[in-house]
Amino acid sequence: MSKLVVGNWKLHFDLEESVSLAKEIGAGNKGNYITGVAPVFTSLASVCKENAGSKLRIYAQNCHWENSGAFTGAISPRVLKNLGCHGVIIGHSERRHVFGETDEMISKKVAAAISEGLEVILCVGETLAERDAGNANATVKAQLDSGLSNVSDAGIERLVVAYEPVWAIGTGKTATPEIAQAMHQGIRAQLIAWNNKAKSVSILYGGSVKPANCKALLSQPDIDGALVGGASLKADTFLPIVNSGHIAK
Ligand code: PEP
Numbered sequence: 001m002s003k004l005v006v007g008n009w010k011l012h013f014d015l016e017e018s019v020s021l022a023k024e025i026g027a028g029n030k031g032n033y034i035t036g037v038a039p040v041f042t043s044l045a046s047v048c049k050e051n052a053g054s055k056l057r058i059y060a061q062n063c064h065w066e067n068s069g070a071f072t073g074a075i076s077p078r079v080l081k082n083l084g085c086h087g088v089i090i091g092h093s094e095r096r097h098v099f100g101e102t103d104e105m106i107s108k109k110v111a112a113a114i115s116e117g118l119e120v121i122l123c124v125g126e127t128l129a130e131r132d133a134g135n136a137n138a139t140v141k142a143q144l145d146s147g148l149s150n151v152s153d154a155g156i157e158r159l160v161v162a163y164e165p166v167w168a169i170g171t172g173k174t175a176t177p178e179i180a181q182a183m184h185q186g187i188r189a190q191l192i193a194w195n196n197k198a199k200s201v202s203i204l205y206g207g208s209v210k211p212a213n214c215k216a217l218l219s220q221p222d223i224d225g226a227l228v229g230g231a232s233l234k235a236d237t238f239l240p241i242v243n244s245g246h247i248a249k
Pocket of ligand 1: 008168170206228229232
């Protein structure tokens with residue numbers, strides 16, 4: 001499976017800032033991990049163009065499930081593919097909890113993006129209330145079951161899963177390496193039980209990953225990389241993560 005670190009820039013940076021940070025990350029990246037960044041939609045075309053031929057992968061942060069139609073404000077998987085995006089993040093907790101995306105919507109987006117040839121980073125993760133109630137495993141299992149429900153055999157090679165406990169995103173609270181490993185192990189088992197081909201699906205951890213905690217997290221056997229929010233907004237904090245640990249083949 002690929003060892004991958006992706007920076008989710010959320011709603012940060014204008015066009016110039018996005019192009020400049022992507023360049024800085026590309027220049028400082030030693031290639032230990034496959035590396036990607038997810039700028040805002042309006043910066044994607046320029047960041048893709050400026051990085052064409054480089055190893056930096058460019059991801060969108062969301063997309064719709066239809067390629068055209070009366071969907072004001074939506075962006076299609078086909079448009080993202082045509083821009084040169086490598087992939088798209090689907091089901092991020094902010095899309096689920098701030099924008100009200102349901103498992104059903106997410107499952108349609110996953111299938112549509114994969115069928116357009118995009119890699120999909122499917123995000124799953126429990127809230128603090130769900131964890132405190134002892135429902136962390138059940139929540140993640142249900143999100144994953146639904147997210148995978150329309151993925152074909154052939155699409156599995158374009159699937160990445162990110163485990164992102166909602167209580168750890170942007171809060172400074174990180175899951176301990178032991179909690180994260182246990183959740184990743186469960187996700188891996190579920191993927192394999194679903195389809196043996198899915199043993200090669202990379203599982204990223206996300207939730208306040210920083211230079212100080214990345215090694216302990218990324219050295220866990222079932223953590224194949226990271227989805228990084230806050231620490232991806234500066235080369236000074238993102239590069240130590242992408243340059244830590246694993247050497248990509
Ligand atoms: C994220 O947005 O996916 C994320 C993990 O954010 P942060 O690293 O800031 O917790």
